Amino acid sequence: MRSMQSQIVIVGGGSAGWLTAGVLASEFKHTPDINITLIESSDVPTIGVGEGTWPSMRATLERIGLSENALIQHCNATFKQGSLFRQWRNNSPQDRYHHPFTAPQASNQFDLAPHWLPFAEQVPFAFAMSTQPAMIEAGRGPKNISTPQYAFVQNYGYHLDAGKFVSLLKQHCVTQLGVRHIVDNVTDVVGDKDDVIQQVMTEKNGAVCGELFIDCSGFAALLIEKHYGIKLHKQDHVLFNDNALAVQVPYAADDTPIASATLSTAQTAGWIWDIGLQTRRGVGYVYSSAHSSSDEAMQTLDRYLGGLPADSRVREIPIVPGYREVFWHHNCVAVGLSAGFIEPLEASALVLIELAASFIAEQLPFDSHSMKTVSQRYNQTFTYRWQRIIEFLKLHYVLSSRDDSDYWRDNRAASSQPESLQALLALWQTQCPSRYDFPMAEEMFPAASYQYIYYGMGGQSHLPPKASIARYAERAMQEFSQVRQQSANLARQLPSHRELIEKIAAYGLQKI
Amino acid sequence: MNNATIQALNNVDHKDLKVITHPGAAYGDAVMLSLVVLPEFRHAQSVYPLVFHKNPQTGEFYPVALFGFSDRENLFLHGDQWAAGYVPLYQQRGPFLIGQNNGQQTVHINVDHPRISKDEGEPLFLELGGHAPLLEKVINLLDTLHHGISMNKAFIEALLKHELIESFSLDVSLNNGQKHQLLGFYTINEDKLNGLDGAALGELSAAGHLEPIYMMLASQAQFSNLLAMKNRQAQA
Numbered sequence: 001m002r003s004m005q006s007q008i009v010i011v012g013g014g015s016a017g018w019l020t021a022g023v024l025a026s027e028f029k030h031t032p033d034i035n036i037t038l039i040e041s042s043d044v045p046t047i048g049v050g051e052g053t054w055p056s057m058r059a060t061l062e063r064i065g066l067s068e069n070a071l072i073q074h075c076n077a078t079f080k081q082g083s084l085f086r087q088w089r090n091n092s093p094q095d096r097y098h099h100p101f102t103a104p105q106a107s108n109q110f111d112l113a114p115h116w117l118p119f120a121e122q123v124p125f126a127f128a129m130s131t132q133p134a135m136i137e138a139g140r141g142p143k144n145i146s147t148p149q150y151a152f153v154q155n156y157g158y159h160l161d162a163g164k165f166v167s168l169l170k171q172h173c174v175t176q177l178g179v180r181h182i183v184d185n186v187t188d189v190v191g192d193k194d195d196v197i198q199q200v201m202t203e204k205n206g207a208v209c210g211e212l213f214i215d216c217s218g219f220a221a222l223l224i225e226k227h228y229g230i231k232l233h234k235q236d237h238v239l240f241n242d243n244a245l246a247v248q249v250p251y252a253a254d255d256t257p258i259a260s261a262t263l264s265t266a267q268t269a270g271w272i273w274d275i276g277l278q279t280r281r282g283v284g285y286v287y288s289s290a291h292s293s294s295d296e297a298m299q300t301l302d303r304y305l306g307g308l309p310a311d312s313r314v315r316e317i318p319i320v321p322g323y324r325e326v327f328w329h330h331n332c333v334a335v336g337l338s339a340g341f342i343e344p345l346e347a348s349a350l351v352l353i354e355l356a357a358s359f360i361a362e363q364l365p366f367d368s369h370s371m372k373t374v375s376q377r378y379n380q381t382f383t384y385r386w387q388r389i390i391e392f393l394k395l396h397y398v399l400s401s402r403d404d405s406d407y408w409r410d411n412r413a414a415s416s417q418p419e420s421l422q423a424l425l426a427l428w429q430t431q432c433p434s435r436y437d438f439p440m441a442e443e444m445f446p447a448a449s450y451q452y453i454y455y456g457m458g459g460q461s462h463l464p465p466k467a468s469i470a471r472y473a474e475r476a477m478q479e480f481s482q483v484r485q486q487s488a489n490l491a492r493q494l495p496s497h498r499e500l501i502e503k504i505a506a507y508g509l510q511k512i
Numbered sequence: 513m514n515n516a517t518i519q520a521l522n523n524v525d526h527k528d529l530k531v532i533t534h535p536g537a538a539y540g541d542a543v544m545l546s547l548v549v550l551p552e553f554r555h556a557q558s559v560y561p562l563v564f565h566k567n568p569q570t571g572e573f574y575p576v577a578l579f580g581f582s583d584r585e586n587l588f589l590h591g592d593q594w595a596a597g598y599v600p601l602y603q604q605r606g607p608f609l610i611g612q613n614n615g616q617q618t619v620h621i622n623v624d625h626p627r628i629s630k631d632e633g634e635p636l637f638l639e640l641g642g643h644a645p646l647l648e649k650v651i652n653l654l655d656t657l658h659h660g661i662s663m664n665k666a667f668i669e670a671l672l673k674h675e676l677i678e679s680f681s682l683d684v685s686l687n688n689g690q691k692h693q694l695l696g697f698y699t700i701n702e703d704k705l706n707g708l709d710g711a712a713l714g715e716l717s718a719a720g721h722l723e724p725i726y727m728m729l730a731s732q733a734q735f736s737n738l739l740a741m742k743n744r745q746a747q748a
Contacts, residue, residue, distance in 0.1 A: 145571035146696075507570040511672070512679055512698070 006034045006366065009210035011186055011200060011223060013040030015051075015162055016336020016353050017216035018169035022064035023357035024364075025177035034364075037180040037208060038173070039200070051165075051282075052080050052262050052275060052347035053157040055101050058150045060354045066172055068149040069508040074168050076277040077160040078501055079142050079260050081132055083346070087266040089458050090401045097124060097456030098261070099346075100132035101155040103448050105479045113432040113451050114469045115476035117461060125455035128480055129448075134487040139257045141500030144493070149509040153494060157347075159262070159275045159282075182208065186217075189227040196331040196368075197223065214360070215334040219341075224324060224334040232322035232340065233386075238394055238416055240291065240407065241270050241343040244317040245301050246284035249309055260497045262347065267300050268292070268405040273344060278501055286319070286343050291407040319343060323386040328375035333360060340386060345393050348444075355385070355442075381442075388444045391421045395450065398425070399457035428454060432461050517624040520613040523641040526621060530633035531606065531646060535594040539606070539627050542589065544580040546603040549660020550667055553724045555598040557731035559588075561738060564668075564677060564698035573668045573677060573698065575728070578738065581684055581692045587741040601657050608650050610658055619647075619654060670721050674712055676701050682735070687743045700728055 008024060010017050021038045028034040061068060071077045082100035089095045104112050116128045126133045132154050135142070142156040173179040188201040199209040200223075215223035224230050236242060263274035270287030285301040292300070294316070302308050323340030327333060335356040342348060359378060365371040397411040398421070410416060424437060433450035463469065495503070519525065535541045545565065548556045553575075556562060560577035567574060577600050579586040588596045607625030610617050627633070634646040643651070671677050678701035682694040705725065708716075716722045 144568070146566040146568055147571075503570065507572055510566070510571055510573065511675075512677060 006212065006364070007210040008034065008036050008212045008214065008364075009200065009208055010036065010038040010214045010216055012216035012218060012220075012336070012338070013038065013166065013170065014216060014218060014336065015166055015169075015350060016218070016338075017214075018166055018173055019060070019350070019353050020214055020216060020335050020357040020360070021173045021179045022066070022169055022177060023060065023354070024361050025173060025179050026064045027361035027364075029177065035180065036178075037182060037210070039182045039184055039186060039202060039205075039208060041185045042183050051162040051350065052159050052344070054347060054351040054354075055155050055157045056351050056354055057157050058152075060357075062150050064169075064172065065176065066168070069504060070168060070172075071158065071160065071165075072501060072504045073508075075158075075160040075164040076279055077158045077165075078258050078277055079497060080157045080159045080262060080347075081136050081142050081154055081260045082262075083264055084136065084259075084261040085264050085266070085396070085456065088264075088271075088396065088400055088402075089456075091266070091404060097452075098126035098133035098136065099449065099452040099456065100126055100130050100136065100261075101157065102130045102132040103155070103446070104129035104451070105483050106475075107448060110472045110475065111432060111434060111469075112476055112479055113455070114461075114463055115473065115480075116455070117432075117463065120455070120460075126452055128483065129452075131483055131487040131490055135490055135494060136259075136261045138491050139260070139496050139498075140491065140494040141260060141497040142494075143500065144495060145500065145503040145507065145509070147509070148512050153490070156260075159277055161277060161282075186222060189223060191227075191330075193228060197227065211331060212360075212364070213332045215332055215338045216336050218337040219320075221334065221338040223332045224327075224329065224338055228329050228332065230324055230326050230329060230334075232320065233325055234320065234322040235342065235390055236321050238390055238418060239321045239343060240288035240410065240416075241286045242319050242321065243289045243294070243297070244284050244286040244319060244343075245294075245297055246282065246315045246317060247301065247305075247308065247312050249281045249283050249305060249312070251280060255498065258497045258501065264345065265304065266400070266402065267304075269297070269300075269407045271345070272301065272304050278505075284317075286345075288407055291405065291410070323383075326379055327356075327382050328378040330375075331371060333375075333378070335360075339382070342386075342389060342393065345396060346389070346445075348389050351444075352382075352385070352389075356382070384440065385444050387418070387420070388438075391418050391424075392445050392450065392453070394418065394421055395453050396457070399454070399459050401458075424450075425459075428459060428461055430462060430464070432463070518609070518611065518620050518622050520611060521608075521619045521621045521636070521647075523637045526623075527637050527641065528630060529621070529623070530629045530631065530635050532627045532629055532633040533606075533646070534592045535589060535599075536592050537586075537589060540625070541594065541603070542584045542586055543603070544583055544585050545576040545578050546600040548575050548577045548600045548602070549657060550575075550663040550720075550724050551656055551660045552598075552601055553727045556600055557727040557734070559596045559598050559734065560600075560731065561734040562728045562731040563680075565696065566698075573672075574664060575667075575724075578697075581694055581738070581742060587738060587745060601653050601660070605650070605653055605657065608654060610654050617658070619651060666719065667721055667724060670716060670719060671700075671725075674704065674708060674716070676704050676725070678704075684739060684742070686739075686746050688746050690746065692742075699732070700725055702729065 010021050017038055021036055025036045082098055084098055086096045112129055135154055142154040143152050174181050182205050184202040184205045186200045187203055189197055190199045191197040197213045199207040201207055213223055259276040265272045269292035272285045275282040285297055287297050321342050324334055327339050336353050363374045365374045398417055400408055402408040433447045433454055435447050438447055556577050562575055562577055564573045565576045579588050588594050606627045607622045609620050611620035635644045636647045638644050677698050679698050684692040
């Protein structure tokens with residue numbers, strides 16, 4: 001039997017470094033020969049842009065042993081039940097649609113979407129398929145104070161202050177999970193460019209050796225790019241947004257309702273995110289600098305907010321949309337911003353870190369031969385995931401009939417659309433987005449998500465009569481009426497989002 | 513509950529008030545459960561199943577005695593009779609509660625409670641303003657409840673610490689074929705209890721928590737009694 005001894009070195013703190021450290025350290029909590037070291041340069045103050053997670057974060061927190069109460073009590077966190085898109089379709093006053101986290105009614109039994117098509121003019125897709133959009137609009141939280149932690153009435157992720165989240169993760173990793181924490185600057189990477197990294201040199205702590213190095217150094221990409229010279233697959237020809245202006249906005253009053261969906265409002269050259277935390281909102285305009293000057297962008301943000309708050313600091317965040325040509329090279333894996341970045345339209349940043357960390361934890365190789373197999377597998381999987389994300393984000397743009405700027409016209413140009421997306425769009429003229437379109441065991445987005453966006457954006461499907469659909473016709477009508485009934489019941493049973501947050505802060509959620 | 517109707521009890525404003533003491537649905541006894549406190553477990557477990565429930569306002573666990581299988585069902589209540597040798601203190605307290613008055617904990621009264629009357633029932637105060645026997649009884653009861661609630665809190669904390677609470681659901685089939693399901697209740701996790709080491713058991717015992725654990729387990733035998741009452745009611 002081979003030696004299982006392994007030093008895993010994570011270069012860089014931040015959400016990528018500490019989440020990866022947490023997942024790895026909890027996986028190998030009872031494996032004394034596997035040690036995790038995280039090196040980060042001395043604390044850089046974070047501004048704390050509000051950030052959204054997927055429901056997957058609940059499982060990740062549980063996995064690393066962080067209680068949901070701690071998240072609510074220390075990270076300004078709230079519940080996210082999905083996204084609400086406004087002004088994306090045609091920019092009319094009624095222009096809005098939902099992408100909720102809860103799967104369509106009865107989706108584990110049959111596909112309800114074909115049965116909605118005849119009613120497309122009467123009821124918005126998401127409202128017909130799920131009770132969640134109505135609960136989001138009614139300002140309800142996704143659970144009761146008596147619902148155990150991590151469990152839900154309506155599926156949810158979180159909105160949180162990323163800076164505070166990192167502090168909580170760091171403290172948990174170091175005090176509970178035995179992660180070795182080195183505060184120092186990495187000055188050199190030792191190893192042949194065609195071979196493994198042997199060690200990294202630091203200013204004060206000397207050499208840090210390891211069998212696996214995880215590059216969580218953000219845009220700096222110290223190992224994957226600076227050392228190995230691996231480039232980005234740029235995606236700015238598909239997704240044009242390359243700059244963001246972010247600002248914190250206080251609530252008007254202590255009892256202002258907290259939105260439990262990320263509000264995404266399309267503008268002439270991009271879109272504005274609006275995330276409700278406990279004590280403030282995080283708002284940002286992500287736009288294409290080819291279609292808007294930064295002055296115009298600032299005016300757009302100002303107009304959205306009805307005037308920027310007096311003492312607000314607007315932070316500019318450049319985006320280079322793209323992902324690495326190779327993520328795992330020899331004994332180095334890039335996780336987080338060093339692996340790639342894309343506009344936060346579907347909050348994919350944190351979930352990609354969670355997926356990367358789980359993959360590494362569960363597939364950790366112990367010899368060079370396995371390293372090769374696992375890294376190939378990893379690269380295939382994550383290239384596929386990035387492609388799916390890009391395709392899915394682009395889907396949000398291509399169906400828009402907005403004609404008020406070149407930005408929207410350019411987004412519809414066939415030359416800007418991945419071929420795979422064009423093929424799907426052709427297919428969906430005569431069939432609904434389905435599991436046949438997304439056959440991998442671990443897809444980034446289920447077919448339901450494509451349905452929520454495709455039909456939310458006004459996409460149409462003209463299906464020929466099919467027996468496989470017709471036999472569910474009666475069932476479908478029952479399910480639609482179930483959704484209406486359950487919505488009425490839930491509106492009575494669920495507390496307001498703010499009330500739920502305040503109760504958790506006061507009493508905590510029970511484990512059972 | 514309207515806070516304006518809750519007043520600090522005194523022998524001036526409330527000297528003529530009387531309290532109806534016999535049971536009745538009209539007096540707030542048509543309930544399926546009541547909070548119970550540790551000091552009364554011994555009495556309560558001889559009549560009722562004792563389980564845990566969550567406070568819907570806070571999500572916190574508290575022990576309850578069950579009187580029925582569905583909302584507002586009290587199988588022990590027959591007209592003005594409560595067919596059991598013991599009624600939990602929380603249920604007995606009627607219109608009385610402990611409130612803060614000038615920084616002190618004193619007896620308060622909900623003057624809108626259906627048990628409060630001007631002409632029927634037992635008086636609270638004697639002719640010259642002294643405490644009537646009923647009020648003496650109420651003061652003792654509230655005192656026990658008050659201490660019992662903080663004992664409950666420590667008990668629940670200890671159980672959670674040792675992960676000794678688990679949820680259960682009970683499917684009830686009546687003789688007439690009707691089915692009921694009891695959801696949202698919790699009990700002692702016996703597997704976890706049996707797996708505790710000596711140190712943990714010693715800790716629970718020293719804090720006086722082992723006895724109520726076993727009384728709760730023993731009280732599960734009362735479910736069959738409750739079911740028999742339900743069957744009799746369904747037949748009638």
